[in-house]
């Protein structure tokens with residue numbers, strides 16, 4: 620769908636998901652992430668960049684697993700994560716929009732939980748490439764987990780935490796031969812509707828990931 624069409628539908632509150640083909644799975648148990656290998660950090664940093672052209676090729680489950688673990692997985696005993704959060708509130712939820720459904724990443728059990736049995740990739744942003752790239756992530760702040768943070772700081776702290784997760788995804792992508800772009804040009808209320816979010820859950824950013832277009 621073109622950006623213009625999305626802007627028009629968005630203005631009317633009509634930017635909606637597409638139905639999925641077949642049945643969406645209620646939960647997807649991810650295989651163990653590959654916590655070894657990858658590019659040396661300095662080489663991954665040297666390759667980090669944004670891209671806006673994606674092949675349609677889906678991400679294999681092991682790649683999705685390692686990507687989500689790199690993004691915001693549990694990396695140590697006690698439940699610590701790969702990205703920081705103020706007071707360790709861990710307030711960001713990573714939502715995963717795939718062609719066959721939208722899921723929430725449950726880092727504790729490294730699994731995906733179905734939140735919407737629809738293809739809502741096109742709802743995740745005004746740019747046209749988001750519709751057909753294999754994966755759009757959505758970063759959502761759950762304000763209920765930030766009660767210890769002063770109200771005036773909650774949004775900026777959550778945005779900083781989401782930014783750290785986004786950079787983890789950039790570095791994993793650079794290391795694994797994937798391409799990605801973080802996006803703020805999004806229709807937050809359309810995304811919140813499509814994901815069935817509650818009023819204290821705030822959509823912050825979206826990020827597209829896939830293989831580079833040949």
Ligand SMILES: Cc1cc2nc3c(=O)[nH]c(=O)nc-3n(C[C@H](O)[C@H](O)[C@H](O)COP(=O)(O)O)c2cc1C
Pocket residue numbers: 667668669670671746800801802803804805
């Ligand atoms: C907070 C933030 C919001 C962004 N929003 C968008 C966006 O909506 N669409 C887009 O194509 N790129 C977006 N970008 C990506 C920037 O355009 C990109 O990082 C910048 O042009 C520098 O390019 P590089 O990432 O390749 O170094 C965003 C980046 C940040 C940090």
